[in-house]
Amino acid sequence: MATSVRKAVLPVAGMGTRFLPAxxxxxxxxxxxxxxxxxxxxxxxxxxxxxxxxxxxxGRGEAAIKDHFERDDxxxxxxxxxxxxxxxxxTAGALLESGTAAFVRQEKPLGLGHAxxxxxxxxxxxxxxxxxxxxxxxxxxxxxxQLVDVHGKTGGSVVALAEVPQSETGRYGIVxxxxxxxxxxxxxxxxxxxxxxxxxxxxxxxxxxxLQPTILARLAxxxxxxxxxxxxxxxxxxxxxxxxxxxxxxxxxxxxCGSPAGYLQATIGxxxxxxxxRQDLLSFLRExxxxx
Ligand code: G1P
Numbered sequence: 001m002a003t004s005v006r007k008a009v010l011p012v013a014g015m016g017t018r019f020l021p022a023x024x025x026x027x028x029x030x031x032x033x034x035x036x037x038x039x040x041x042x043x044x045x046x047x048x049x050x051x052x053x054x055x056x057x058x059g060r061g062e063a064a065i066k067d068h069f070e071r072d073d074x075x076x077x078x079x080x081x082x083x084x085x086x087x088x089x090x091t092a093g094a095l096l097e098s099g100t101a102a103f104v105r106q107e108k109p110l111g112l113g114h115a116x117x118x119x120x121x122x123x124x125x126x127x128x129x130x131x132x133x134x135x136x137x138x139x140x141x142x143x144x145x146q147l148v149d150v151h152g153k154t155g156g157s158v159v160a161l162a163e164v165p166q167s168e169t170g171r172y173g174i175v176x177x178x179x180x181x182x183x184x185x186x187x188x189x190x191x192x193x194x195x196x197x198x199x200x201x202x203x204x205x206x207x208x209x210x211l212q213p214t215i216l217a218r219l220a221x222x223x224x225x226x227x228x229x230x231x232x233x234x235x236x237x238x239x240x241x242x243x244x245x246x247x248x249x250x251x252x253x254x255x256x257c258g259s260p261a262g263y264l265q266a267t268i269g270x271x272x273x274x275x276x277x278r279q280d281l282l283s284f285l286r287e288x289x290x291x292x
Contacts, residue, residue, distance in 0.1 A: 005148050005210055006053055008046040008129040011115035013059030013106040018259055027061030029133045030068060034270045038257055040094055042133040049144035051129060054101045055122045057115040062103055069096040111229025117219045125213050132207030136266045139252025143208050146248055150184055151210045156244025160208035161185060162254055166196045172204035173233035175247055185247035187240050192226040192233035206254060215239060
């Protein structure tokens, strides 16, 4: 029987260099997709999977991220005085109950594995989720819930997977597949950012993980990998050989907001799902497109 997953780690220390100048004073994960910051999509996805403790691993801009999830009495009083219930509901939707959000600092950008390691004391000795907010997943059930469901059946560790073009394997962690049944993939290996010719498959890690706490000791003992960083993928690759480890093909829409192009697609994709925006946006897009 798998232990339930209660905690999520959200690495949000990235410098967001591809989004300058927008990300100079505003942390990249606070940039909005339509009217909600990227980070809130990840938090809501985790909540939908039953998570109620959040560990943010932060760098620059930590105060702004805290502010986003805390109550702002002056703003709420202003909105209440105007009777703006919709705006009040929007600010309430972003609140994390006191005591459920923790912030730890990643002093140096030493990689995703290092970011997870920074949360070690708060994770303790239980399975936990990791969500990379750059990856925006729209699914029903939502992305992390798909993993938690598989974790309930298989136990061990579970990662979300999606097929990427062969030419893009160098941007992702790529897995080696031993077997597959009904979207559940038994893994035999994984490698961080392989060149297309060396990639063991086209199935990429897409920033959602349910991990056993045994990964923490592995990360602590591990040296730098690809790009000189402490890679989460390297620690998982070692685990795959020794502990139950599965992948699940994510079903739904996925947007890689790590680049301006993906972020723009996410904005359009999310706006198209909003009934009050959809028709106007479609008309605009049709007009903007040259006739073929
Ligand atoms: C990270 C992970 C990589 C994963 C990717 C998903 O890479 O290291 O394994 O495939 O996120 O977006 P990054 O995009 O931070 O370079």
